[in-house]
Amino acid sequence: MNITFPSLIALLLFPGGxxxxxxxxxFEYLDRxxxxxxxxxxxxxxxxxxxxxxxxxxxxxxxxxGTIKSLFILLPIFALAAALTAxxxxxxxxxxxxxSYNGDLIVTLYLLSMMTLCIGLAGANxxxxxxxxxxxxxxxxxxxxxxPFLLAMLGPAIALGTWNISLINQGATQQSLWFIVSxxxxxxxxxxxxxxxxxxxxxxxxxxETEIVAGALTEYSGRGFGLFKIGRDIELVVGLTLxxxxxxxxxxxxxxxxWKVFVLLLITAAxxxxxxxxxxxxxxxxxWRIGAILVLCQLVLIIVGNTxxxxxxxxxxx
Amino acid sequence: MENLAQTVMDKLKTWARVNSPWAIHFNSGSCxxxxxxxxxxxxxxxxxxxxxxxxxxSPRHADVLxxxxxxxxxxxxxxxxxYEQMPEPKFVVAxxxxxxxxxxxxxxxxxxxxxxxxxxxNVYIPGCPPRPEAIIHGIVELLKSLQK
Numbered sequence: 028m029n030i031t032f033p034s035l036i037a038l039l040l041f042p043g044g045x046x047x048x049x050x051x052x053x054f055e056y057l058d059r060x061x062x063x064x065x066x067x068x069x070x071x072x073x074x075x076x077x078x079x080x081x082x083x084x085x086x087x088x089x090x091x092x093g094t095i096k097s098l099f100i101l102l103p104i105f106a107l108a109a110a111l112t113a114x115x116x117x118x119x120x121x122x123x124x125x126x127s128y129n130g131d132l133i134v135t136l137y138l139l140s141m142m143t144l145c146i147g148l149a150g151a152n153x154x155x156x157x158x159x160x161x162x163x164x165x166x167x168x169x170x171x172x173x174x175p176f177l178l179a180m181l182g183p184a185i186a187l188g189t190w191n192i193s194l195i196n197q198g199a200t201q202q203s204l205w206f207i208v209s210x211x212x213x214x215x216x217x218x219x220x221x222x223x224x225x226x227x228x229x230x231x232x233x234x235x236e237t238e239i240v241a242g243a244l245t246e247y248s249g250r251g252f253g254l255f256k257i258g259r260d261i262e263l264v265v266g267l268t269l270x271x272x273x274x275x276x277x278x279x280x281x282x283x284x285x286w287k288v289f290v291l292l293l294i295t296a297a298x299x300x301x302x303x304x305x306x307x308x309x310x311x312x313x314x315w316r317i318g319a320i321l322v323l324c325q326l327v328l329i330i331v332g333n334t335x336x337x338x339x340x341x342x343x344x345x
Numbered sequence: 346m347e348n349l350a351q352t353v354m355d356k357l358k359t360w361a362r363v364n365s366p367w368a369i370h371f372n373s374g375s376c377x378x379x380x381x382x383x384x385x386x387x388x389x390x391x392x393x394x395x396x397x398x399x400x401x402x403s404p405r406h407a408d409v410l411x412x413x414x415x416x417x418x419x420x421x422x423x424x425x426x427x428y429e430q431m432p433e434p435k436f437v438v439a440x441x442x443x444x445x446x447x448x449x450x451x452x453x454x455x456x457x458x459x460x461x462x463x464x465x466x467n468v469y470i471p472g473c474p475p476r477p478e479a480i481i482h483g484i485v486e487l488l489k490s491l492q493k
Binding site for chain 2: 075237241247
């Protein structure tokens, strides 16, 4: 939809800001409810993430001894701010992004990684051994999925010849064949990479509660933990929007957005309940031995296809 | 006006607390009977996520400390430490006869006594061991007392 909002409203109320926070909470609810239904449970009530968030904000915040205090307080704010900023150049809810410029794809992808970096720093900042193990795992996982995820998101960008998210979205709507059909490996890598980014099962080794309590965020209580949590919810919304606009034929109306993103959410919830947690070395092996190579092959094929298409098209009579 | 804002904020906080009790489970010397019942409470059959109850790994994230068994001399310091690691507001639920009185372990050479001798307890759930329904009922009683 080609409505442009005044930038202050777009930043604070809709589609960014408050509405984005609300939809982040709603997406978390949907995710938890779907996983619960897959496990034959009834699942949480619709206001559950909101109640969790308010409770965490109202709780005492313990700042443990041996941490750098300012870093401890600032990191959650920084993580949430990065997630909110990442939403600015993404076509949320099918509306035009607030800021759109050439190359915003790379900026958005790096803003999405800020969250993991902040979690890693937060874990390394405390003296707690569980936090440090969690931080190490989070950063190891970052290094394993980051490259394949980036390559997977570059596939449609290179095929359409632009690195501007809203132009890719428009281009994807005009394609006769959705990119999920022409670049299936890229779609899988992007979706599974997003699950790794959000530390959802089976990639939840960095916060495995049976081994390392709660991973990097073990020492965070109250407000800090709440901000990290809602930051992750917003990343879920932004990430799903990106993948849907790139691989599921883009969207130009809110209705189009809703059904495509919900289909993706259904798939991620199913994957979460299907697979058991991978060890950290299995995660790294999966990405570098299989994921990265397959995505790289696909990228080479796309580039070769792009360069050859002007010569081949006349032969095919196109 | 300020009073009104205060009451609204208080109501909101209480509502959030009642609807999102995250629990941590600690065994201070129990025979494991109650622990198995607590685990049974957390299975999909009873599905306590309906009420927002979630088992947390870290005491820093938890609101409710679910305690089982008498307190042994060795477990006493650990129990105190876990209790002190939890951020305010925090609540303690003692599950099983041993948590109430020391049960069959009362008077043993290595037992301090029941849980209330070490930390303040909000709700006692009797039974040896209590059924999952009883444990859920106990938590609901705790949440009801919060609303007042």
